[in-house]
Amino acid sequence: MVTPAEGTEGAPGAEEVVPPRPRRAAGLSAGDLARLLDAEVVGPVTEEALQGATLDSRSVRPGDLYCALPGARTHGARFAGQAAEAGALAALTDPVGAQECVRAGLTALVLDDPRTATAAAAAEVYGRPAQQLTTIGVTGTNGKTSVTTMLQRALLELAVPVGMIGTSGTEYHDGDGRDVRIGTVRTTPEAPDVQGILARMLEDDVAVCAMEVSSHAMVLHRADEILFDVACFTNLSQDHLDFHPTMEDYFRAKASLFAPEHARRGVVCVDDEWGARLAGEARIPVTTFTTDPRREADVVVEQVEASGFGSDFTVRMPGGERHRLSSQIPGMPYVANTVAVMLLLAAIGHDGEHVRETVSRAGVVPGRMELVAEHPVRGVVDFSHTEDALAKTLATLRAVPGTRRLIAVIGAGGDRDRGKRPHMGAVAADLADVVIITDDNPRSEDPASIREQVRAGIDGSTTADVHVVAGRENAIDLACELADVGDTILLAGKGAEKGQTIGDTVLPFDDRVQLRRRLAGSDAAPAARGADSPTPRDDEGL
Numbered sequence: 001m002v003t004p005a006e007g008t009e010g011a012p013g014a015e016e017v018v019p020p021r022p023r024r025a026a027g028l029s030a031g032d033l034a035r036l037l038d039a040e041v042v043g044p045v046t047e048e049a050l051q052g053a054t055l056d057s058r059s060v061r062p063g064d065l066y067c068a069l070p071g072a073r074t075h076g077a078r079f080a081g082q083a084a085e086a087g088a089l090a091a092l093t094d095p096v097g098a099q100e101c102v103r104a105g106l107t108a109l110v111l112d113d114p115r116t117a118t119a120a121a122a123a124e125v126y127g128r129p130a131q132q133l134t135t136i137g138v139t140g141t142n143g144k145t146s147v148t149t150m151l152q153r154a155l156l157e158l159a160v161p162v163g164m165i166g167t168s169g170t171e172y173h174d175g176d177g178r179d180v181r182i183g184t185v186r187t188t189p190e191a192p193d194v195q196g197i198l199a200r201m202l203e204d205d206v207a208v209c210a211m212e213v214s215s216h217a218m219v220l221h222r223a224d225e226i227l228f229d230v231a232c233f234t235n236l237s238q239d240h241l242d243f244h245p246t247m248e249d250y251f252r253a254k255a256s257l258f259a260p261e262h263a264r265r266g267v268v269c270v271d272d273e274w275g276a277r278l279a280g281e282a283r284i285p286v287t288t289f290t291t292d293p294r295r296e297a298d299v300v301v302e303q304v305e306a307s308g309f310g311s312d313f314t315v316r317m318p319g320g321e322r323h324r325l326s327s328q329i330p331g332m333p334y335v336a337n338t339v340a341v342m343l344l345l346a347a348i349g350h351d352g353e354h355v356r357e358t359v360s361r362a363g364v365v366p367g368r369m370e371l372v373a374e375h376p377v378r379g380v381v382d383f384s385h386t387e388d389a390l391a392k393t394l395a396t397l398r399a400v401p402g403t404r405r406l407i408a409v410i411g412a413g414g415d416r417d418r419g420k421r422p423h424m425g426a427v428a429a430d431l432a433d434v435v436i437i438t439d440d441n442p443r444s445e446d447p448a449s450i451r452e453q454v455r456a457g458i459d460g461s462t463t464a465d466v467h468v469v470a471g472r473e474n475a476i477d478l479a480c481e482l483a484d485v486g487d488t489i490l491l492a493g494k495g496a497e498k499g500q501t502i503g504d505t506v507l508p509f510d511d512r513v514q515l516r517r518r519l520a521g522s523d524a525a526p527a528a529r530g531a532d533s534p535t536p537r538d539d540e541g542l
């Protein structure tokens with residue numbers, strides 16, 4: 001059986017992204033669904049049963065409900081013709097889209113705000129799968145993938161059939177004894193996909209689903225109609241201010257998960273002020289924990305000691321009893337993630353010494369503080385793509401015994417929060433000895449402009465040796481050239497991603513493969529270079 005940490009490297013950039021669906025739907029007709037949603041019906045109605053649901057015309061399958069939603073750029077009703085051609089039976093839409101859907105030959109189920117009803121519609125079509133699964137929802141700026149992956153590993157070891165939905169895709173063990181791993185373009189898939197995935201997991205006897213819930217998901221109603229058995233908050237720091245106007249709005253989106261319509265109970269890390277505030281404002285019972293002994297919480301971490309490339313630590317429980325645990329990834333963030341996993345498992349009924357031992361072994365997460373080489377140069381790949389994550393990762397690596405210089409390769413993604421870019425540059429220059437600013441996923445933006453925005457955060461008085469290098473593989477080459485015995489190279493920002501998005505193209509790219517090859521001194525650059533990168537290296541200096 002493939003465990004989550006295995007078999008994740010080197011696959012082509014474009015992973016399969018067609019979300020799984022159940023083999024059988026609930027058998028509702030469009031008329032039945034209209035009654036359940038209290039929607040107005042426009043156009044002809046048939047008794048044919050709906051087979052599935054999607055909000056993307058390009059993903060319609062015969063018998064589907066096409067959710068033709070108004071979006072930021074366009075209206076889904078424009079694609080009603082394409083949906084009908086692909087076999088959709090009906091459309092869920094608003095009054096603006098109704099006629100276009102009917103003209104395309106679809107029965108229109110009309111509501112003023114169809115997006116808020118999309119999850120309910122899909123849940124009905126698929127037989128309300130979430131009600132029959134144990135569900136865990138994890139939110140926060142950083143740590144969602146880490147916590148869900150560790151949960152998955154621990155539950156697998158405890159022989160509990162588990163599924164996972166998040167940035168690294170959808171994973172579960174199907175009824176035929178196969179491991180299913182399907183890529184995704186989003187952390188939280190669209191509501192119809194979430195419902196379809198849950199229904200498929202249920203068919204394949206999954207008992208527990210651990211799911212990442214992004215702030216976008218809360219605002220766009222992707223996780224509605226799931227009453228999570230337990231929700232987890234990891235932390236909040238600047239990110240996604242392209243989508244949220246303020247940090248307050250970003251916080252509100254995450255905090256909305258901790259309400260009786262979304263979760264029965266919560267586990268909240270109060271290491272930052274946002275977590276402390278959430279614990280006070282949550283409308284569901286919450287268990288709090290902290291890794292900071294100066295803070296008050298139900299569960300407090302004490303006596304953290306470095307242990308190899310990881311940590312050992314004690315947790316003081318509400319009744320005063322103490323347990324010793326370990327994290328296999330170094331640094332306080334992973335101590336926090338390990339405690340979160342322990343408390344989430346306890347909340348769904350898995351407790352005791354055996355469970356804690358299992359949790360202590362669960363902490364290897366692909367692309368998160370992943371050690372790809374140790375001697376003579378340590379090579380680490382991490383998904384830190386925020387200022388906070390970068391600060392913590394660099395501080396953690398600095399503290400690893402025997403570390404000489406820290407060489408940080410950083411960049412920022414295009415079409416994402418621009419405000420975080422200079423802060424990422426600044427923190428890297430404060431905490432690393434050498435900073436190489438390069439490309440992450442430029443998407444539709446000019447990579448040189450993104451690099452410049454990262455560089456602009458670095459004060460001229462920095463003592464760090466700063467380079468700006470076009471082309472990520474060139475930056476990795478430079479890091480390896482500059483590295484000496486005992487140095488640590490950190491490739492930050494892309495973690496376990498298997499592609500680099502440049503414009504609309506996804507080129508195969510895996511930081512782990514690139515760094516391991518170069519540090520092993522084999523198979524040097526030419527074969528691994530993407531078509532996008534200038535050769536020879538163009539070091540723009542500071």
Ligand SMILES: CC(=O)N[C@H]1[C@@H](OP(=O)(O)OP(=O)(O)OC[C@H]2O[C@@H](n3ccc(=O)[nH]c3=O)[C@H](O)[C@@H]2O)O[C@H](CO)[C@@H](O)[C@@H]1O[C@H](C)C(=O)N[C@@H](C)C(=O)N[C@H](CCC(=O)O)C(=O)O
Binds near residue numbers: 070214215217
């Ligand atoms: C900001 C945001 O989240 N936007 C989402 C939003 O886009 P939109 O409102 O602009 O939609 P639109 O492009 O105007 O299209 C309108 C409708 O027509 C449909 N359409 C469009 C074209 C077509 O050919 N056929 C078709 O059916 C679309 O599916 C959509 O329903 O609705 C679309 C589908 O309804 C989403 O695909 C889109 O996510 C975009 C692609 C996205 O990348 N979002 C990212 C930023 C995101 O969600 N990130 C979070 C971050 C996680 C974290 O780090 O914490 C995530 O959960 O991944």
Ligand SMILES: Nc1ncnc2c1ncn2[C@@H]1O[C@H](COP(=O)(O)OP(=O)(O)OP(=O)(O)O)[C@@H](O)[C@H]1O
Binds near residue numbers: 187235367384
């Ligand atoms: N509890 C934590 N607190 C702060 N930083 C963390 C924590 N856990 C992980 N990190 C850092 O954040 C990075 C991203 O972690 P992870 O992928 O688990 O977060 P995420 O919330 O899933 O991110 P995304 O929303 O982008 O998918 C890690 O590589 C690590 O550097």
Ligand SMILES: N[C@H](CCC[C@H](N)C(=O)O)C(=O)O
Binds near residue numbers: 385
């Ligand atoms: N879930 C995050 C991932 C960012 C990863 C980074 N490599 C980038 O492309 O910006 C986001 O969509 O903002």
